[in-house]
Amino acid sequence: MLFLTIAAMLVGAWNVINGILHDIFVLRSEFGKEFNRELLRLLMDGHILITCGVIQIACFTGIRENSHWAYMITGITCLSLLVYCAMIWKFLKSFATLILNAVLLITLAVVFFN
Structure with a gap:
């Protein structure tokens, strides 16, 4: 159980950090120079x-x-992010x-169904 709680926290932190970094790099790129539909789409990814x-x-506790x-x-x-990864693959x-x-x-799934 301890592994699962730590894993949820670490994977969540990984996703948050990558989302923030994604948005920073998008805003610093050519896309970030003009507010348009493409910029909004890229920011939504982050x-x-x-x-x-x-x-x-938040589900950690x-x-x-x-x-x-x-x-x-x-x-x-997790399932949502797997679909997201498949969409942008x-x-x-x-x-x-x-x-x-x-x-x-x-x-x-293993812990839940056991």
Whole structure:
């Protein structure tokens, strides 16, 4: 159980940090010089990572207390990020985000169903 709570916290932190870095690099690039639809789309990519990461971190205490809602919500965020990685795969092969969220999802499922 300790591994799972630490894993949820670390994967959530990874997602938040990557989302913030993504937004910083987008704003510093050519896309950040003009406010338009493309800039908003790119910023939403970072915000997806930030939002899912914050939710995973927020579920940390629920996982520690073995609350079923925390397993479900964290699993949904992992699944959401796996779909996100699949959608952007052609442009950005985000191996680390894909692997971390897949491992967390599998671990959540194993602990939840045992």
